[in-house]
Amino acid sequence: MGVCRLLLLTALFLLTYTVSADPDMLQDLCVADLSSRNSLSLSLYFFMRSVRVNGFTCKANITADDFFFAGIGNPGLTNNSMGALVTGANVQRIPGLNTLGVSLARIDYAPGGLNPPHTHPRATEVVFVLEGQLDVGFITTANVLISKTIKQGDVFAFPKGLVHFQKNNGMVPAAVISAFNSQLPGTQSIATTLFAATPPVPDNVLAKAFMVGTEEVQEVKSRFAPKS
Ligand SMILES: *[C@@H]1O[C@H](CO)[C@@H](O)[C@H](O)[C@H]1NC(C)=O
């Protein structure tokens, strides 16, 4: 009886633990050899030749710069269609984060700027407001919106995988530092994912899903088309 309960608790703990973030590491460090993924022409070669354990291969010759990034100290340019910019400080910029299960980002928002509804498949996100004020929210799988207005110095958490957004409804710029329990949280921006995929998601799929006509679907798709 006692042993069964212990085994059950252990199994539950392991299950909770193993799905909570990136897998834990088995060594001090493993600085990502980003070139093992960057080279498109060689990607198949590397896919065939090197074995990655759910991350990047480790490089042998490392320096302090592999653990360093100076790119989120200053505001990013927000003059894009959404009025917001995410600057990642993840394994792609800091190769030393490979296998460590953490990363940061900075997000800047112009007045009116929106970080549109999106999910991070591999991480929970915690934001700390550097300046300004934001209306933020996430939606549970029961379709309940959990939302709040947060201001400078506040912290807000967005649970792993749930759709969330941040909007600057103030008159001045806003900025946050985001922390993630993944070296590369991944982002699926809902509108872009559905309306700007390559090859495109069929119009009839989106028309039925959104209960509109294919003309409306094409209209939305055209707004996401690259400007030429
Ligand atoms: C390691 O990298 C440094 C800096 O890139 C370089 O100067 C040095 O020659 C490298 N050492 C080896 C053994 O490859």
Ligand SMILES: *[C@@H]1O[C@H](CO)[C@@H](O)[C@H](O)[C@H]1NC(C)=O
């Ligand atoms: C945004 O502003 C920068 C600097 O002022 C400029 O170089 C860039 O072209 C602008 N981008 C767009 C999309 O307007």
